[in-house]
Amino acid sequence: MTAHTTPERRPRVHEESVDTATAHRVVVVHRIGAFAVAAVLAVFGVLGFVGGLDFFSTDGGTVAGLSSNGLLSTISLVTAAVLVAAAVKGGRVAGIVMTGVGVAFLLSAFWHLFVLNTSLNVLAFAMSNVIFSIVVGLLLLTLGLYGRVSGNLPEDNPYRANLASGSTGDDEEPELPPATAAERRAERAMREAEVAVTEHRATAQQRAMVEAMAHERTKAGRRRVWMQHS
The missing domain is CATH 1.20.1440 (de novo design (two linked rop proteins))
Structure with a gap:
């Protein structure tokens, strides 16, 4: 076993x-x-x-x-x-x-x-x-x-992830980092799509993928949905 x-x-x-x-x-x-x-x-x-x-x-x-x-x-x-x-x-x-x-x-x-x-x-x-x-x-x-309302926040802004995902920071499950190269690629693509949606420049595919992830509260869950649909 x-x-x-x-x-x-x-x-x-x-x-x-x-x-x-x-x-x-x-x-x-x-x-x-x-x-x-x-x-x-x-x-x-x-x-x-x-x-x-x-x-x-x-x-x-x-x-x-x-x-x-x-x-x-x-x-x-x-x-x-x-x-x-x-x-x-x-x-x-x-x-x-x-x-x-x-x-x-x-x-x-x-x-x-x-x-x-x-x-x-x-x-x-x-x-x-x-x-x-x-x-x-x-x-x-x-x-x-300050640092919260712009749709073009830099990568290292501490509020960017919450703005892009709509998270309140109160998720009960832990945020596990990507463990493989595929997961890291998926996370980069997720981030680009989420930011594109907030800036109203996303493609139809990006909007569909972000909508598919909307029910997930954690980054790991959204990453899993992304990889399943990509």
């Missing part, structure tokens, strides 16, 4: 462990960007508390050229803490958090355009705050989405 061995389960490699120039640059932008914006918000929040502003005043006081009250100072410090925690956690987390916070800043800016000089202006916004929120929101979105 022939003994069947189970392939060794390999731990998933986190995208931030990829030692390439592109991977390093993407992670640095996400983490340093989060730290930098957090520092600005923290200074704004601390200055608000030092100035002894009323917590719920809709008139507010002036802090670094912006209007503020105690509630806005508190929110600024909490937001800064969240960004710092995300940056400490890692580049991917920092990018996701910055994107979410950036959207929140933009929504806040548009909301306060409608409630300026009303009793609903509980954060004591002025027009300068609206402009500041738009600028910071766009900055956070730019930093958070």
